[in-house]
Amino acid sequence: MVKKAIDMWVKPKDYENLIEILKIVHKLGFETIAVEIEEKKLMKELNNLEREYKVKILRRKTIVAEKEEELRKSLRGIKKLYDVVAVKPLSYPVARFAARDGRVDLVIIDNDSIRYLDLSEIRLLEQFNGALELPLNHIIAHIGKARFLTRLINKTRLITRYDPPVIVSSAASNVYNLWHPLQMIGFLMLIGIPESKATSAVIVEPFRIITRIRG
Amino acid sequence: MEYILIAFALLASITLLLLFKLIIVEKKVNVLVKLLSNYPRIVERLSKRIEAKRKVRKRYIVFEVISNCKLSSEELSREVSSKVMELLGRRGVAEIGYRFLFFDEKLNMGIVRSTNRAYKLMIGILGLIRKIDDCSILIIPVSVHTTLNKAYEKIRELGKTK
Numbered sequence: 001m002v003k004k005a006i007d008m009w010v011k012p013k014d015y016e017n018l019i020e021i022l023k024i025v026h027k028l029g030f031e032t033i034a035v036e037i038e039e040k041k042l043m044k045e046l047n048n049l050e051r052e053y054k055v056k057i058l059r060r061k062t063i064v065a066e067k068e069e070e071l072r073k074s075l076r077g078i079k080k081l082y083d084v085v086a087v088k089p090l091s092y093p094v095a096r097f098a099a100r101d102g103r104v105d106l107v108i109i110d111n112d113s114i115r116y117l118d119l120s121e122i123r124l125l126e127q128f129n130g131a132l133e134l135p136l137n138h139i140i141a142h143i144g145k146a147r148f149l150t151r152l153i154n155k156t157r158l159i160t161r162y163d164p165p166v167i168v169s170s171a172a173s174n175v176y177n178l179w180h181p182l183q184m185i186g187f188l189m190l191i192g193i194p195e196s197k198a199t200s201a202v203i204v205e206p207f208r209i210i211t212r213i214r215g
Numbered sequence: 216m217e218y219i220l221i222a223f224a225l226l227a228s229i230t231l232l233l234l235f236k237l238i239i240v241e242k243k244v245n246v247l248v249k250l251l252s253n254y255p256r257i258v259e260r261l262s263k264r265i266e267a268k269r270k271v272r273k274r275y276i277v278f279e280v281i282s283n284c285k286l287s288s289e290e291l292s293r294e295v296s297s298k299v300m301e302l303l304g305r306r307g308v309a310e311i312g313y314r315f316l317f318f319d320e321k322l323n324m325g326i327v328r329s330t331n332r333a334y335k336l337m338i339g340i341l342g343l344i345r346k347i348d349d350c351s352i353l354i355i356p357v358s359v360h361t362t363l364n365k366a367y368e369k370i371r372e373l374g375k376t377k
Contacts, residue, residue, distance in 0.1 A: 024281070028355065140343065175281065176351035179342055183356065186339020190302065194259070195335070 004031035005181035006206035009169035011036040022053040034060035058083040066090040099124035110138040122164040135171035274334040275366040280323045282352040288318040
């Protein structure tokens with residue numbers, strides 16, 4: 001079976017926006033996308049859209065939490081509604097809890113949460129089959145800041161050295177924010193991640209997570 | 216009859232010996248591969264050395280632009296060049312062999328030149344261009360070619376289907 005690229009985070013604003021994205025996603029070479037939608041009406045229509053546009057659609061939920069209790073509350077019964085659960089930690093305890101918890105698939109690393117990525121977090125993620133997520137549009141928005149760029153490069157060094165599971169997603173809210181899989185690989189190479197690791201971040205690791213979810 | 220039998224036995228023994236040697240060599244190679252797989256850094260260094268010895272060749276990247284307004288060739292080339300310069304500097308531009316070659320305003324397709332070592336980086340940089348003035352754009356890499364003629368051919372082919 002040929003593995004194709006997977007975009008793990010697309011967040012359309014409304015139904016029309018989602019259809020525009022679905023039209024282009026297939027052209028870009030994605031087989032599966034994880035969509036984050038708040039409206040419950042749209043959630044029911046995803047199955048029909050899946051058949052129409054020949055793209056597998058997963059339901060995704062992103063949780064932003066500062067305290068452990070907040071995260072626990074929002075994780076309760078979440079796997080019944082959503083396929084992919086990602087957590088954006090805003091403190092060390094939340095980051096550790098997210099890495100340990102079996103319901104959490106991805107831990108987001110962006111401008112606000114990059115400081116909570118360290119060696120023990122990486123070891124926990126490896127142990128509990130989680131993965132780090134790099135949302136490219138969030139990263140690009142802050143790449144002009146020197147402090148963020150230095151932090152990012154330092155963390156990529158950590159990633160290349162200890163080799164935790166990493167995935168990349170576009171975090172696109174419209175068509176013009178989408179990324180081609182080759183562009184994703186190229187960008188990761190630009191920030192210092194080796195080519196083999198970059199390719200696995202776009203294709204292999206997301207596939208592993210999806211097979212784990214769907215069984 | 217005896218001579219034929221002896222010759223046959225000799226041939227058989229020689230082939231057996233050769234096979235035996237081949238098996239030993241194969242085993243050694245397998246052991247080496249297993250050993251190297253335990254040391255990824257050594258493999259990386261070796262692959263880098265091999266990469267360094269490879270000859271630098273030109274690569275032509277065909278791309279397609281999706282935008283919500285009409286783009287001129289000059290605007291796009293200015294934006295791409297400034298982005299490459301911003302990220303890699305003058306030395307980097309020279310190293311990756313960057314050149315903006317062509318952009319068809321009707322088909323919204325163009326060609327950028329790079330080298331066999333850096334064309335993936337170049338594709339990554341193209342992905343960073345999201346806005347030109349007030350226009351939102353999305354650049355999609357279509358294919359990579361070894362000669363300029365082949366790249367032009369690809370654009371003509373895609374133009375016919377459009």
